[in-house]
Amino acid sequence: MDTLQSSAKPVPARASKAVISAYAEDIARQLGFQIGNTLEPIVATLGGIIAYRNPIYVNSNASESIVVRGGNDFTIYLGTMTSPERDRFTIAHELGHLFIHYPLTSVDGAPSPMIATTWVDDDDEDQRRAEWEANWFAAAFLMPAEDFASYAKQMDLNELAMTFSVSYAAAEMRKTSLGIT
Incomplete structure (x- = not known):
């Protein structure tokens, strides 16, 4: 079932950006993810x-979301009008929601079902934090800092975006966030 009656919202870890980034890079390594690999497998x-x-026929908040029913039972929903990047x-x-937030939704010691959608109440600090x-x-999973910085010395933003199979905007934001000029 796509919706779960008593599903939790993501619970923010409140870890630093550096800690979350290192965690993401570690998860990517554990999963054997290489730069530019597809994520479907x-x-x-x-x-x-x-x-x-x-999103025209479905609540647009649900077109980019994750429904986690259990640790090895989840659905990621993508919009039909978005680019591969x-x-x-x-x-x-x-x-990120699965690895960071789902384990924190514990009820009586066991994680409860969780739904994370693109819609976040601007007044809900926890949800804004979970999205960040x-x-x-x-960003760290797809564009590991050390590799990204190395490539950034040799490539322009278009080439970086193509190499890491991300949008130009994502590559630009990563470059800025890493302080690469």
């Missing part, structure tokens, strides 16, 4: 599936 290995939703970042972002953390995870 990783999602499948973890027990998840990827489904597509057209955007989809990669969304998948990595949703994996998932974005930090995605």
Whole structure:
């Protein structure tokens, strides 16, 4: 079932950006992820599936989301009107929710089902923080700092985006966040 009656929202870890980034890079290494690899096999290995939703016909808040029913049972929803590069970042972002936030949704010692959507109440500091953390995870997972910095010395932003299979905006933001000029 796509919606769960008593599902939790993501619980922020409140770890630093550096800690979350290091965690994401470690997870990527453990999963055997290499720069530019597709993420679909990783999602499948973890027990998840990827489904597509057209935001015109479905609540647009649900078109980019994750529904976690259990540690090895989750669905990542992607919009049908997004680029492959955007989809990669969304998948990595949703994996951030899975790895960082899902374990923190414990009820009586066991994680409870969780739903994370693109819609976040601006007045909900915890949800805003969880989204930042998932974005930090995605950026580090897809564009590991050391590798990204090395490539950035030799490439312009277009080449970086193509090498890491991310959008120009994602590559630009990563370059800025790492302080690379």
